[in-house]
Amino acid sequence: xxxxxxxxxxxxxxxGSLRLSCAASGRSFSSYAMGWxxxxxxxxxxxxxxxxxxxxxxxYADSVKGRFTISRDNAKNTVFLQMNSLKPEDTSVxxxxxxxxxxxxxxxxxxxxxxxxxxxxxx
Numbered sequence: 722x723x724x725x726x727x728x729x730x731x732x733x734x735x736x737g738s739l740r741l742s743c744a745a746s747g748r749s750f751s752s753y754a755m756g757w758x759x760x761x762x763x764x765x766x767x768x769x770x771x772x773x774x775x776x777x778x779x780x781y782a783d784s785v786k787g788r789f790t791i792s793r794d795n796a797k798n799t800v801f802l803q804m805n806s807l808k809p810e811d812t813s814v815x816x817x818x819x820x821x822x823x824x825x826x827x828x829x830x831x832x833x834x835x836x837x838x839x840x841x842x843x844x
Contacts, residue, residue: 723747730838743817754824759813771824
């Protein structure tokens with residue numbers, strides 16, 4: 722069992738930056754690949770980024786590539802999402818999630834989810 726708690730969301734102007742954190746509790750955090758997803762009102766949840774349990778391999782959605790960076794600190798049971806050059810279309814609730822095994826961009830594969838943190842980007 723893994724519990725996930727996101728933090729770091731907020732209101733930011735377009736072009737600004739935010740850093741999201743996801744603190745995990747429970748066993749074997751380092752054996753899980755971690756992902757970030759987001760969901761805007763009236764839209765389906767979409768993949769943002771994922772990182773291998775070693776931190777050595779990452780995958781990004783095309784819409785955030787070059788602007789967002791996912792990383793993890795297994796010693797602190799935390800995964801991060803650094804978001805730069807934010808755009809109004811990045812406005813969403815952001816969720817972190819954990820999956821055993823290899824990172825994947827499909828939300829249905831993930832075993833555990835946090836409650837989400839709101840990110841709002843004003844134009």
